[in-house]
Amino acid sequence: MKKIGLTIISVLAILLIVNGCSAAKPTTGTTKADSLIVAIGAEPDTGFDPTKGWGRYGSPLFQSTLLKRDDDLKIEGDLAKSYEVSEDGLTWTVQLRGDVVFSDGKPLTSEDVKFTFDTSASNGSAIDLTNLASVTAGENEVRFQLKKPQSTFVYFLITTGIVPKHAYSSSYAEQPIGSGPFTFVQWDRGQQLIVEANEHYYGKKPSFHKLTFLFLNEDAAFAAAKAGSVDVAYIPSAFSGQEVAGMRLEAVKTVDNRGIAFPYVKAGGKTDKGYAIGNDVTADKAIRLAINTVINREQLVEGVLEGYGSPAYTANDGLPWWNEDTKLEDHDTDAALRILKDGGWSDNDNDGVVEKDGLKAEFTLLYPAGDVTRQSLALAAAEMVKDAGIRINVEGKSWDELEKLMHANAILLGWGSHDPLEMYNLYSSDFGGVDYYNTGYYNNPAVDKWFEQALEARTEEESIEYWKKAQWDGKTGLSVKGDAPWAWLVNIDHLYLVKDGLDIGKQRIQPHGHGWPVTDNIESWGWK
Amino acid sequence: MKQASSVVTLNGANRWNERRRTFASTILAAIFLAGIAACSWLLGSSGLSVQLENRNLAPSMTHLFGTDWLGRDMLSRTVKGLALSIKVGLLGAACSVVIAATMGLMAATLGRTVDRMISWLIDVCMSVPHLVMLILIAFVCGGGLKGIAIGIMLTHWPSLARIIRAEAMQLMAAEYVLVARKLGSSRLKVAIRHLAPHLLPQLLVGFLVLFPHAVLHEAAITFLGLGMSPHQPAIGIILSESMRYLSTGMWWLAVFPGLGLLLTVRAFDKLGNHLRQLVDPRHTHL
Numbered sequence: 001m002k003k004i005g006l007t008i009i010s011v012l013a014i015l016l017i018v019n020g021c022s023a024a025k026p027t028t029g030t031t032k033a034d035s036l037i038v039a040i041g042a043e044p045d046t047g048f049d050p051t052k053g054w055g056r057y058g059s060p061l062f063q064s065t066l067l068k069r070d071d072d073l074k075i076e077g078d079l080a081k082s083y084e085v086s087e088d089g090l091t092w093t094v095q096l097r098g099d100v101v102f103s104d105g106k107p108l109t110s111e112d113v114k115f116t117f118d119t120s121a122s123n124g125s126a127i128d129l130t131n132l133a134s135v136t137a138g139e140n141e142v143r144f145q146l147k148k149p150q151s152t153f154v155y156f157l158i159t160t161g162i163v164p165k166h167a168y169s170s171s172y173a174e175q176p177i178g179s180g181p182f183t184f185v186q187w188d189r190g191q192q193l194i195v196e197a198n199e200h201y202y203g204k205k206p207s208f209h210k211l212t213f214l215f216l217n218e219d220a221a222f223a224a225a226k227a228g229s230v231d232v233a234y235i236p237s238a239f240s241g242q243e244v245a246g247m248r249l250e251a252v253k254t255v256d257n258r259g260i261a262f263p264y265v266k267a268g269g270k271t272d273k274g275y276a277i278g279n280d281v282t283a284d285k286a287i288r289l290a291i292n293t294v295i296n297r298e299q300l301v302e303g304v305l306e307g308y309g310s311p312a313y314t315a316n317d318g319l320p321w322w323n324e325d326t327k328l329e330d331h332d333t334d335a336a337l338r339i340l341k342d343g344g345w346s347d348n349d350n351d352g353v354v355e356k357d358g359l360k361a362e363f364t365l366l367y368p369a370g371d372v373t374r375q376s377l378a379l380a381a382a383e384m385v386k387d388a389g390i391r392i393n394v395e396g397k398s399w400d401e402l403e404k405l406m407h408a409n410a411i412l413l414g415w416g417s418h419d420p421l422e423m424y425n426l427y428s429s430d431f432g433g434v435d436y437y438n439t440g441y442y443n444n445p446a447v448d449k450w451f452e453q454a455l456e457a458r459t460e461e462e463s464i465e466y467w468k469k470a471q472w473d474g475k476t477g478l479s480v481k482g483d484a485p486w487a488w489l490v491n492i493d494h495l496y497l498v499k500d501g502l503d504i505g506k507q508r509i510q511p512h513g514h515g516w517p518v519t520d521n522i523e524s525w526g527w528k
Numbered sequence: 529m530k531q532a533s534s535v536v537t538l539n540g541a542n543r544w545n546e547r548r549r550t551f552a553s554t555i556l557a558a559i560f561l562a563g564i565a566a567c568s569w570l571l572g573s574s575g576l577s578v579q580l581e582n583r584n585l586a587p588s589m590t591h592l593f594g595t596d597w598l599g600r601d602m603l604s605r606t607v608k609g610l611a612l613s614i615k616v617g618l619l620g621a622a623c624s625v626v627i628a629a630t631m632g633l634m635a636a637t638l639g640r641t642v643d644r645m646i647s648w649l650i651d652v653c654m655s656v657p658h659l660v661m662l663i664l665i666a667f668v669c670g671g672g673l674k675g676i677a678i679g680i681m682l683t684h685w686p687s688l689a690r691i692i693r694a695e696a697m698q699l700m701a702a703e704y705v706l707v708a709r710k711l712g713s714s715r716l717k718v719a720i721r722h723l724a725p726h727l728l729p730q731l732l733v734g735f736l737v738l739f740p741h742a743v744l745h746e747a748a749i750t751f752l753g754l755g756m757s758p759h760q761p762a763i764g765i766i767l768s769e770s771m772r773y774l775s776t777g778m779w780w781l782a783v784f785p786g787l788g789l790l791l792t793v794r795a796f797d798k799l800g801n802h803l804r805q806l807v808d809p810r811h812t813h814l
Contacts, residue, residue, distance in 0.1 A: 219772065238597065242776055303580030303598075369758050372772065376578075376598055379759055383578040396757035 005421035021414045031528060038232040039221040040496070040516050043193065043213075047173025050161030051120040053127065054151055054173070057417075057511075058517035061195065062103075063161025063178030064203075066094055066113065066142075067154065071179045071506045071521065072419065073320060075154065075460065076205075078181070079108065079162060089149030089458040094157065098140045101166045103183040103198045116167040117144070119155075131157065134466035149456040151463035155419040181206050181523055191215060205243055207526040213516070222497075230471070231499045232518070233361070236373070237306045237492070246500055251493040252518065254510040255319060255416035257312045258377055259488035260365060262410050264440040271433050276408040281363045287390065288484040293339060294388040295381055296331035300490050302357070308495055311490035314471060314479055318469025318509055321420045321467035326479035336388040347389050354389035362391040367412040369396035374412045377489055416491070416512040420467045424451050427470070427478040427485070429485050442485040446476045494518070503528050540781025550802040557795040558629040561614065567603075571663075576761060587780050594780035597773060606785045608761040609637040610792060613743045616673075620680030620742035625735045627685040632692025633723055636700050637715045647692070653696050662749055673756060676749055688734040694732055696723050729807040736800030740793040745791055763789050 003468055048054045048108040050063050068078040077083075083094040099106040114137040131150050136143040155304040167177045176184050182195040193213040198208055205398060216224060218236045225233035225244050225290040228328075233247075238390065240249060262282035269277035271453035297311030309328070316322050322516075340346070344359055354361045365382060375396060382392035392410070402411060412434060415422060425431050429443035429453050447470050472481040480487075494510050496518060505524035510517040536567030544552075579599035585592040593602035635646040653661070661683045666675035696719075699705055705722050713721070750756060758765055763785055770781035 220773065222775065238772060239776060299580055303583060369753065372769075375759055379598060380580060394757070394759060396759060447711045 023164055023395065026147060026386070033214070035228065036208050036231045036502075036525075037212045037214060039214040039216045039224055039230045040232055040234040040518055041513070043187075043189070043215045048176040048187075050163060050172035051116060051123050052173065052177075055161045056127075056159045056514060059520045060161035060178070060180060060183055060194070060524070061182050061516075061519060061522075062176040062180045063179045064100070065161055065164060066096075066157040069418065069508070071508055071510060075158065079113075080157070083157070085458050085459075089456065090146050092144040092146070092153060092157075094144070096140045096142065097202070100179050100202050101200045102163070102167070102177055102179050103200055104167060104177055105200065106164065106166060108162060108164070108179050110142045111510055112162055113137065113142045115168070116160060116162045119163070119168070120156075120160060122330060127156065127160065131325060139383055140422050150456060151457040151460055152419065152421040152424075154460055155421060159419075176313075182211065185210075190343055195438045197231075203525045206523045208522075210364060211522075221500055225497045230502065231502055233497045234518070235495050235497055237304075238372070238494055239309045240306045244497055247497045248500055250496045250498050250504065250507070251308045252496065252507040252510050253310065253318070254491055254494050254512075255418075256318060256414065256492045256493065256494065256510060256512045257315055257317070257416045258374060258412060258414045258490055259312060259315070260291070260381065260404075260410050261413050261486050261487045263338050263408055263437045264483070264485045265384060267408065267442070271407060272279045273404075275404045277433070279363055279408055279410070279466070280359055281361055281438075281447065284343060284345075285483065286339050286345060287361055288478070290336040290343075290382075290388050290485065291385050291390060292480045292484050292487045293330060293332050294336035294383050294390075295487065295489065298331070299384075300380055302375060304373065304380055305433075305490060308493040309490045310493070312491045314488060315426055315486070316420065316423060316483075317374060317491055319418070319420075320421070321464045323468035323471040323477075323479065325472050326477075328480050333387045340388060340390075352386070352389060352504055353391045360391070362390060362393065364405075364409045364410060365392045365394050366402055366409050367394065367396050368402060370398075373492065378412045381489060383488075407426075407433060407441065408435075411439060414492075416510060418509075418511050420454070420463070423467060423470065423478075424455065427451075440485055442478070442483070443467040444476060444478065445485055446473070447478050501528050502526075532776060544794055546802060547804050550799070551807050553795070553802055555798040557799045560654050560791065560795050563606060564614060565605045566611050570602045573604075573608075575601035576608065583654055584778060587784075593784040593789050594778075596769075596781055597778075602780060602784060605761040605766055606763075606788050609785060610788050611683060611768050612673075613746050613763050613789070614792065616677050616680060616746045617743035620684060620746070621735050621739040623681035624688060624738050624742070625731050626683075626685035628734060629693050629724070629727065629731055630689035631685065631689040632696050632727070634718045635689075635693040636696030636723065637719045643693075646689070650686045650690050650693075653683070654690075658683050662745060663752075663754060666749065671683040671754065676746060676754070676756070679749070680745055683745075684742055687739060688731075691734070692727055693729060695727055695770070699723050699726055699791055731776065733800060733804045733807055736803055740796045740800070743793055743796075756761055 001522060016140050028128040040148055044054055046052050046054065048062055050060050054060055055063065059333060061176050063076050066441045067075055067083065070076050079096060079100060081095040081097050083092060096110060102108055114135045117129065117132065117135045120127045121132055133145040133147045144153070152227060161178060161180065163172065164177055174187060181201050185194040185196050187193045192215060195211045197209050212222065221230070221233040222235050222239045225228045225247055228246060263277070263279035265278040266283045267276065267278040271277060288468060301307060301309040313327050316324060316347050340354055345356045347354045365378050367378040378394045382394050385392055397405065415426065424439040427442055427447060428449055431437040432441040432443060449472065450466050450470035454463040454470065457463035457466060471479040472479045476482045478485065498504055501527050504518065505521045507518065508520060531768050577600070582595050582599035583597050585591055591601050591603065593606055597602055631646050635643040662679040665679035665682055669678045670677035683789040689703055705718060710717055747764040751768045752764040753768065755767065756762055758769070766785045767782060
């Protein structure tokens with residue numbers, strides 16, 4: 001009897017849970033007009049020290065940078081009045097505004113800028129300043145001496161928040177002081193960050209006096225939004241179908257992309273750590289091209305991202321250095337079959353998988369096990385390439401395992417940055433096997449040459465032409481038109497539930513999901 | 529309650545006795561097992577493939593258990609997951625029984641020192657929570673289905689081994705065993721010819737009780753995300769995935785696989801309990 005009772009109770013409990021979950025209880029929270037509570041992503045593990053990488057994705061919030069991008073991603077001055085690059089591209093001179101003070105009231109001088117870059121260079125890990133020979137601080141002027149010309153140096157000026165020399169210590173990351181729009185109040189690790197408006201801020205003052213960042217996972221953030229306890233919540237696309245009373249859904253375009261990185265070389269090599277490199281199947285260009293051609297990116301956006309995304313053709317769609325010629329007609333099975341046939345692949349034993357010289361068109365696609373979106377994309381893509389006679393075996397692994405396997409197997413990775421340097425990192429032969437960058441050991445001397453020219457250009461404008469040519473110069477390139485070492489799939493829209501009446505301004509194309517890019521334009525947020 | 533219901537009532541109406549109950553639950557469990565096996569074989573793997581145009585469908589005639597967010601048929605996934613759980617459960621329970629029998633017999637026949645060592649080993653294994661041991665072993669074995677199976681095989685034997693040991697000890701003092709020993713039968717022969725046949729019912733009950741335990745542990749460890757790729761159909765994985773979608777109202781993702789697991793476990797748990805009552809009414813718990 002007791003056991004039957006238990007069974008009944010457990011069934012009831014299941015029903016109760018199911019019912020409880022489908023019944024949303026809308027509540028209208030009251031919010032003080034000058035403070036906001038947001039749940040927009042994870043906290044930075046290493047704290048808020050720009051010299052260790054804080055603020056590279058999205059604004060550094062507490063600190064300000066020498067230069068910044070406007071809503072159209074054009075570069076404009078922030079702490080800098082102006083900057084110029086010498087004829088030979090080796091000397092960058094930045095004129096400071098001179099009227100800026102830190103939130104503790106002390107003035108921001110060229111010494112602080114020098115200190116910031118010297119510290120970043122010595123920290124080394126997050127910010128690659130190996131090309132920086134020296135920094136000289138003058139009267140309201142900072143001079144950067146480079147070892148060789150580097151057009152991408154400007155991105156360090158855009159992303160590196162300036163820290164105060166007088167208030168910098170080993171605990172700075174936990175108690176940052178800066179000249180940005182907000183000052184630090186309190187950080188409870190794993191829970192929340194509270195910031196207040198910086199009274200000394202020189203730019204446009206934000207209309208909110210106090211911001212609270214809650215560090216919730218996606219489910220909790222959604223629950224908090226439903227309960228009306230947050231003003232802005234970052235949610236995954238799985239939740240996008242649900243209406244939340246009192247809030248609206250804002251989808252922000254991104255270059256937060258996902259794609260398949262193929263091993264570009266034939267099997268046989270080994271990394272320094274002894275991990276295998278290369279894969280005979282994906283080393284064949286026809287295979288990579290056929291996969292790129294047969295995949296239906298629109299359907300991936302509809303099916304996996306619930307429509308909140310866009311097809312991706314490169315790592316930098318929509319950015320100023322994107323070469324639009326790299327778009328291709330996808331979802332074309334006939335074309336894919338033709339490519340394979342021309343490449344010598346055919347299905348002779350009628351098992352649905354093409355082969356060439358006894359080698360079956362079959363390989364493993366890895367994805368990080370904790371990531372549902374990548375899992376879904378991997379499975380859906382594997383299903384789509386079946387039409388072309390290619391068999392992809394999908395496997396989910398932990399990041400530790402992935403690092404050992406990713407040079408010999410295809411892997412589903414995500415990138416996306418406001419910086420063409422990322423393109424260089426992903427495709428340059430110098431970066432073969434470095435971190436997660438060029439996992440497939442892609443190398444093309446022509447592409448490397450364009451990269452060299454892009455890097456050595458004096459300004460961003462000059463470099464853009466070379467970046468575009470690296471993607472496709474009419475003969476070869478790193479895009480699908482050329483060698484197709486990647487099959488880019490989708491750009492994922494970032495979805496925010498925003499309280500009705502709250503205006504979060506014009507959002508820029510957002511980079512890959514780390515950090516809080518949505519707060520980039522925090523000063524233009526306000527109640528309508 | 530149990531004892532009361534098995535007693536023949538005064539008015540002479542013959543209520544179901546333990547024997548009949550056992551028989552009935554055996555048949556039910558067998559039908560269930562055969563059903564899962566047949567379904568798993570008939571359904572093939574086509575239902576597991578991604579069909580983006582059929583995603584998030586509620587249960588209907590074409591998809592009895594509905595579909596998930598990638599359009600995979602939940603009936604196929606549930607059945608495949610259960611089949612996997614049952615396979616791992618059978619393997620784990622069978623191995624545990626073999627280990628327990630070997631350990632128990634060795635402890636009883638090989639003398640005091642061996643007995644002490646084995647008792648110590650049993651105590652050590654029982655002092656560490658099952659799941660922790662399981663995770664450790666699965667991790668050491670390099671994860672994957674193999675790791676989980678080995679983990680389950682190596683963690684479920686101690687409680688049964690203890691019972692077998694006690695039983696075998698008792699038998700060792702029985703006269704016919706003493707006679708056999710005096711007549712010069714080797715320890716091995718005594719263990720195999722004279723002890724093992726007597727322990728068979730205990731081992732069978734042990735197997736049936738350990739089986740649901742092993743199934744639950746397989747579900748638990750896959751629920752925690754250990755070992756297998758998260759897209760492979762295992763009940764634990766399916767249940768943990770469904771958590772994410774419950775709040776969006778897709779109840780069928782959790783309910784059917786959950787009920788399937790519940791049924792499997794209950795069916796064999798009941799069968800094991802009935803059989804134990806029948807075989808050995810004196811011992812009430814394992």
